[in-house]
Amino acid sequence: MKNTEIVLLVNECLAGKRESYSTIIRCFQDKIFDLCFHFLGTSQDAEDAATEVFINAYRKLKGYNPQYAFSTWLFKIAVNYCIGLLRRQKREKEYLESEHSNPAKVIETNSPEMIFLKDNQQTSLENAVNSLPVKYRTALMLKYQQDLSYQQISEIMEIPVNTVGSLILRGKKELREVLK
Numbered sequence: 001m002k003n004t005e006i007v008l009l010v011n012e013c014l015a016g017k018r019e020s021y022s023t024i025i026r027c028f029q030d031k032i033f034d035l036c037f038h039f040l041g042t043s044q045d046a047e048d049a050a051t052e053v054f055i056n057a058y059r060k061l062k063g064y065n066p067q068y069a070f071s072t073w074l075f076k077i078a079v080n081y082c083i084g085l086l087r088r089q090k091r092e093k094e095y096l097e098s099e100h101s102n103p104a105k106v107i108e109t110n111s112p113e114m115i116f117l118k119d120n121q122q123t124s125l126e127n128a129v130n131s132l133p134v135k136y137r138t139a140l141m142l143k144y145q146q147d148l149s150y151q152q153i154s155e156i157m158e159i160p161v162n163t164v165g166s167l168i169l170r171g172k173k174e175l176r177e178v179l180k
């Protein structure tokens with residue numbers, strides 16, 4: 001669907017026609033789900049995140065500037081939501097680990113068997129990508145999974161276009177290192 005058609009649907013939504021937003025959701029739901037899935041790793045988390053992204057986008061619809069691609073605006077909301085969710089999950093995990101730390105468990109997870117299993121898991125591309133820092137993972141996913149241009153990625157991540165290129169190069173380099 002062309003951006004001009006989407007702008008018309010957005011205007012209809014703002015005028016109170018909610019059915020138009022359903023059309024927008026149908027148009028973008030697969031791409032948003034894929035993006036969320038690659039950030040979060042599970043279908044259930046991705047589905048929940050995609051739902052939240054569309055709810056957030058609906059609430060922020062008045063702030064959309066039709067001079068820019070709707071997809072870029074929506075992807076930015078999705079990326080920001082997923083990054084925020086990952087940060088919250090990381091904080092919760094760190095809190096739980098610090099509160100309930102068990103020395104026996106630490107030894108258990110550092111056993112040769114566990115190290116071997118972890119090494120084998122790291123050979124998969126998905127795990128390798130997920131091990132990258134968020135900024136590299138985001139740039140790589142937007143480029144290669146969403147097929148966005150450097151300019152679009154720059155707008156979503158709010159960084160200069162040259163920085164996008166650097167992040168992609170460094171991300172690919174780190175990915176090669178992880179996969180060795």
